[in-house]
Amino acid sequence: MDTPKHLFGNLAQGKDSSPLRGDSSQLQQNQSPTTEELAECLFFSPSDGRIWLNDQRMLLMHGSSFGSLRREFIDSLGLERARGLFTRTGYQSGARDAQLIRTRWPQADRTAVFFAGTRLHTLEGMTKVEPLHFKFDADTGLYEGEFLWHHSCEADEHIAAYGVGQDSACWTEIGYATGFVSGMFGRLVIFREVECRAMGHKVCRVLGKTAEQWGDVSADLALLYTNAPPAPAAAQATAPLKTNPGEAGELIPIGASAAFSAARHALLRVAPTPATVLIGGESGAGKELFARELHRQSSRREQPFVALNCAAIPENLIEAELFGVERGAFTGASHSRPGRFERAHGGTLFLDEIACLSLPGQGKLLRALQEREVERVGGGQPIRVDVRVVAATNVDLRQEVQAGRFREDLFYRLNVYPISLPPLRERRDDIPLLVDAFLSRYCREYGRTHAGLTMRALKALLLYDFPGNVRELQNLIERGLIASDEGRPIDILHLFHNEPLPPQLYSLSQSGTLSSDAQNSESGPDNLLERLQELHIEPDIERLERRLLDDALSKADGNLAAAARLLGLTRAQFAYRLKKHGTSEQN
16 A cells, blocks of 8 residues: 555645645634535436446445454454454545545635545444544644544444454544545544444544654554555556556546456557457447557557558558559559558557458458568569557457358457457446546646536536447547636536436435436526426526525625635635625625
8 A cells, every 4th residue: 555645646735835734623614515515426326326426436335244244354364454454445445535525625725625524434424423623734744633433333333243342443434534634634644543432432532643743653554554565457457557658648548447457457468469459349439549558568669550440441442551552553653652561560550440341351451461461552572561460340240250241261360369348338437537537638738727527517427328438528528628618617518418418316415315416407498497487486687696696605604705616606706796786795
């Protein structure tokens, strides 16, 4: 496990250079991120079998099942090893939540974002967190916090299995608190459970301090870190495939889902070999990106990568494109030129939509693959070529062979090592990673500020079926950035115009029940008018805006900046609208 510094870099410093310090005694309860805003990040897709916390997939698990799992680990590994495992699991969860908070609320008050960890920890169901006090100052390296944990699930399950004993039992929660606060603070903050219901106390009480303040933290570190280095496959599974130095601006395959990881591991296995590869997958799934990554991971990486879309070349020109032309071979051939095989000599030739080759073209390609030599059109001398061929198809070549449209011998020559790329709808866990990559790229290209997506826009993307796969997602993000205002997040209306919207999602209501997400509420003026009429609200734009401003101010207890955030405005924009309605700025 990396240290928090490695995990988050300068994340704890935020996007500005203001000092990182705060005190819970100065906290205003209505400051973002509020419990309501955090609850909105937790949403459910019952028809899809997924639960999300913003862009992280979550699980709804029986507490008793968690207890059974915990008991089996303790009985088979021993108490100390099991304690370390659950502490590290909690740490990773807390670290991910810290990243969520800093990414989604980058300009929020520093004390409020630290407090958000207690709210998220409670929302996720492990325990109810009651902060007694906490304060922090990054300049002096100070963090001090004291919290109560009410009806901890882990304490309940430990007591049910082993009764009351001499040791604390809230290992996962301790790991979570350590991971979250360390991720926010930028240095290691250790939490210890000084009272626990599993020890006979009425409530669990925890203290948090930096490692330097505690002094000897060797026992804590033994729980947080393992001496064994991570396996190569495990290390690769947490990061996108890397590019060579100097290729940072080029698109690369990105993903962490199980379906994507299976394809990636297959690529990494075959890349060092000279084997021919056949990549299958729907249009837009990223077959050429995978072929380019295979080339980058191979020993041919310094040699050319040449691509040819077989569907884009007329049948009477495909031979010339593949094998080259000698001068005078036909009318218009005023000079000799090499074909794709010669241009790819020493490197990789990518043949996309291979099924579109005619049967005569397939025969000539097969001969070139078998003999490792080509003849230019109009030439008589064979030319030796050293080329690794990667082919791609969006149809089932076995069915094409059975239908007589594709040569069986060529199929077996190409199908040495097949790799199947899943469609985007089968790797939804990768959508947030792809969104961030595309948004970062287009923000750089267009000179725009990276402001992310609104919650409902992200929810819509996570449920959309993407008939055009990754290519369609890329286009939607580019369109959304163009349609949105500078410095403002992309909303659902910026993404979808004529495309059908996904089915409804469900979020937590304030009463703790699931409620339908009205993400289509602004899909058209007729729907909005109907809702206003149902609520007996006169559709007067000036009165509606004034009412929104007043309601936001009331909810924010007169705090102008907080009220502006509720409406997705800057403080200056909110103040301007107040002035327009004849209301003076209060604070």
